Amino acid sequence: MPSDLEGAMETLIMVFHRYAGTEGNSATLSRKELKQLMEMELSSFLKSQKDPAAIDKIMKDLDTNGDGEVNFEEFVSLVVGLSIACEQIYQKQKQTAGQKKP
Template sequence: MASQLEGAMETLINVFHHYSGKEGDKYKLSKKELKELLQSELGCFLETQKDTGAVEKIMQDLDENGDGEVDFQEYVVLVAALTVACNTFFWENA
């Protein structure tokens, strides 16, 4: 039986690959795929964003190599940053 952390890691991997490869490189997220992932998996987060260009800004921030796509490593950076932000929010408001 997998530990909670192993299960969380498996979920991160599966979510990425569920959305990647629908168009273009199957190991990367296009802007359209990233937007779909964010809307489906982090809809509450996006709803709180007042900036209509939030997805575009996220894409630009994540796409470190400038290829117009988000690879798995860049995706993990997003998840880690959001997790840190959520941790801070929940611990400060507990």
């Protein structure tokens, strides 16, 4: 039985490949595939974005090699960045909760 972390890594890989290659290259996400992935898997994050061009900006930031697609390594950088931001929020909430105790 895989550990929680092994399961999380497997899920990350499976989610990427569920969307990659629905059009074109099966090892990368096109802009359309990235948008679908984010709408389905990161909908709360997208709703918090006020900028209607958020997907285009994210695509540009992730596509470090400039090929117009996002490979798995580039995709993981998005997940890492969002995970770091979520962990920082978690720490702030934890601090705030600790300060409220008598």
